[in-house]
Amino acid sequence: MSKDYLFDEKFELNLPKLKGTVSQGFDLSRLSWLKVGGPAQFLFQPEDENDLASFLGNLPEEIPTFVIGACSNLIIRDGGIPGVVIRLGSSFSNVKFGEKTITIGAACLDSKVAQISAKNGIDLSFLRTIPGKIGGAVAMNAGCHGSYISDYFVNLKVVMRDGSRAFLNLKDLHFKYRSSAIPAGAVITEITLRSYKDFQKNIERKMSEFLAYREKHQPVKELSCGSTFRNPLGRSSTGSKTDNDHSLKAWKLIDMVGLRGARIGGARISDKHPNFMINTGDATAKNLEDLGSLVIKKVREKMGIELVWEIKRVGCHAQDLY
Numbered sequence: 001m002s003k004d005y006l007f008d009e010k011f012e013l014n015l016p017k018l019k020g021t022v023s024q025g026f027d028l029s030r031l032s033w034l035k036v037g038g039p040a041q042f043l044f045q046p047e048d049e050n051d052l053a054s055f056l057g058n059l060p061e062e063i064p065t066f067v068i069g070a071c072s073n074l075i076i077r078d079g080g081i082p083g084v085v086i087r088l089g090s091s092f093s094n095v096k097f098g099e100k101t102i103t104i105g106a107a108c109l110d111s112k113v114a115q116i117s118a119k120n121g122i123d124l125s126f127l128r129t130i131p132g133k134i135g136g137a138v139a140m141n142a143g144c145h146g147s148y149i150s151d152y153f154v155n156l157k158v159v160m161r162d163g164s165r166a167f168l169n170l171k172d173l174h175f176k177y178r179s180s181a182i183p184a185g186a187v188i189t190e191i192t193l194r195s196y197k198d199f200q201k202n203i204e205r206k207m208s209e210f211l212a213y214r215e216k217h218q219p220v221k222e223l224s225c226g227s228t229f230r231n232p233l234g235r236s237s238t239g240s241k242t243d244n245d246h247s248l249k250a251w252k253l254i255d256m257v258g259l260r261g262a263r264i265g266g267a268r269i270s271d272k273h274p275n276f277m278i279n280t281g282d283a284t285a286k287n288l289e290d291l292g293s294l295v296i297k298k299v300r301e302k303m304g305i306e307l308v309w310e311i312k313r314v315g316c317h318a319q320d321l322y
């Protein structure tokens with residue numbers, strides 16, 4: 001198949017009947033945490049796992065797919081995402097408690113996982129302040145306050161790009177600092193985490209402390225994606241002692257090169273926390289990406305260190321479409 005179908009408005013998917021919904025040209029800025037980004041050529045929201053498996057099994061393999069969670073770690077470019085964007089809805093957010101585990105639908109919000117767990121005397125308090133969904137948390141090996149998803153991970157269920165289903169274990173995921181090895185095109189549908197018990201009161205106290213910490217140190221009321229760049233020496237989630245050093249913080253480097261408060265268009269480096277990049281209201285994805293590139297260039301020139309994006313940038317630049 002030639003690639004002419006990408007962003008061709010007349011192109012139709014022509015798939016067997018689905019229970020979920022397919023929207024053509026869906027404006028992704030409506031879903032994006034940063035409120036930027038162009039359209040999805042198609043947005044598919046499956047009704048359940050069978051629907052997702054049947055959709056992927058019937059979708060010609062040349063058509064690219066991209067799965068989104070809460071878009072809290074994504075800059076979706078202004079030209080949008082060609083092919084099919086997959087978004088799991090509330091039918092994928094069940095939570096089941098086992099003897100020593102908790103099994104969670106991939107679309108459940110991290111904050112909800114933490115709160116429901118606390119009510120059941122299970123400590124997943126570190127998830128309370130991470131804004132994404134649990135599928136995105138596994139894909140990114142999300143973490144804070146010294147805990148990472150990989151510390152709790154047991155296994156997960158995926159629907160692969162060809163529509164087949166599989167369970168993946170810890171050894172398949174190769175968790176690292178802010179990354180995991182989910183197979184290309186696979187959609188995580190359910191995750192099982194190990195559960196550690198504590199008194200509800202203790203867990204709730206910790207969650208309140210984490211919320212207060214964020215409020216004090218981070219621009220939580222502004223549009224951002226959290227940390228823009230990885231800390232140059234991030235702790236390995238595998239527990240390796242060799243790279244267990246957080247001391248070189250990206251925010252310090254950005255501050256040292258004088259970019260606290262820097263702007264391009266509607267994008268700004270936060271005054272409160274320089275590793276947060278903010279949409280002040282009318283930023284484009286290009287403004288945000290250009291500001292990030294400026295930071296990388298300045299830190300390289302002045303400090304000799306190469307910062308690496310933690311935020312993923314996906315889709316097409318607007319100019320690529322013309």
Ligand SMILES: Cc1cc2nc3c(=O)[nH]c(=O)nc-3n(C[C@H](O)[C@H](O)[C@H](O)COP(=O)(O)OP(=O)(O)OC[C@H]3O[C@@H](n4cnc5c(N)ncnc54)[C@H](O)[C@@H]3O)c2cc1C
Nearest residue numbers: 069070071072073132133135136137139142143188225226
């Ligand atoms: C204010 C703020 C604070 C933040 N603080 C933290 C923090 O302390 N620690 C931290 O780790 N992160 C933090 N983040 C970043 C972000 O919340 C996490 O990376 C989060 O785990 C992303 O989840 P998401 O559902 O939004 O995923 P998205 O941003 O939608 O996607 C991220 C990646 O996950 C993949 N993905 C999502 N869902 C699935 C799925 N079901 N199957 C397969 N792949 C999937 C996507 O394809 C993409 O590659 C913060 C963000 C904000 C806005």
